[in-house]
Amino acid sequence: MAHNDASETQALFDALADPDCRHILRVLDEPLPAKEVASVCDLPQTSTYRKLEQLSEADLVAEETEVRADGHHATAYVRDCDGVFVGIDGDGALEVDVLPAEERPSDRLAHLWSRVSEEL
Numbered sequence: 001m002a003h004n005d006a007s008e009t010q011a012l013f014d015a016l017a018d019p020d021c022r023h024i025l026r027v028l029d030e031p032l033p034a035k036e037v038a039s040v041c042d043l044p045q046t047s048t049y050r051k052l053e054q055l056s057e058a059d060l061v062a063e064e065t066e067v068r069a070d071g072h073h074a075t076a077y078v079r080d081c082d083g084v085f086v087g088i089d090g091d092g093a094l095e096v097d098v099l100p101a102e103e104r105p106s107d108r109l110a111h112l113w114s115r116v117s118e119e120l
Contacts, residue, residue, distance in 0.1 A: 008058075009096050015058040016084065021051050024061070031064050031076035052077050059098050060084075 015021045020043060027040050038048035055061035055077075062080035065073050083099040 009094065011054070012058040012060070012084065012096060012098070015054050015060060018051065018054070020047065021055055021060075024048075024051055024055060025079055028061060028077055028079040031078040033074060033076050037077060 020041065023041050024037055027037065032040070034048050034052060035045065037043075037052065038045045041048065043051070052061060056063065060079065060081050061077050064076045064078060066076060067073055078101075080101050081098045082101050085095075085097045085099060087095045087097075089095050
């Protein structure tokens with residue numbers, strides 16, 4: 001996903017400049033609920049939610065919803081990129097691209113279900 005808007009690019013750089021955000025990115029190779037992220041990263045929950053929101057706005061983290069039979073759904077967060085590429089175009093302007101994460105099995109399943117529901 002390209003970040004060509006100055007505010008989007010700044011949001012991405014701000015997230016990457018924050019050591020807590022970088023730590024969160026390192027631990028989110030598998031989906032984790034915010035409470036677990038806070039525990040693993042030794043951060044207060046309020047800070048963790050702010051950092052997760054910051055990472056989400058920068059397109060670095062995605063939210064996944066686990067649907068439970070009891071009706072209480074759980075939200076987990078997962079790293080949604082494999083890297084960030086920063087280049088300079090021919091006009092000398094920065095080009096920033098977030099390299100998407102490889103599609104996870106849960107993504108493929110969600111896509112399949114959405115296609116099935118469209119057929120119904």
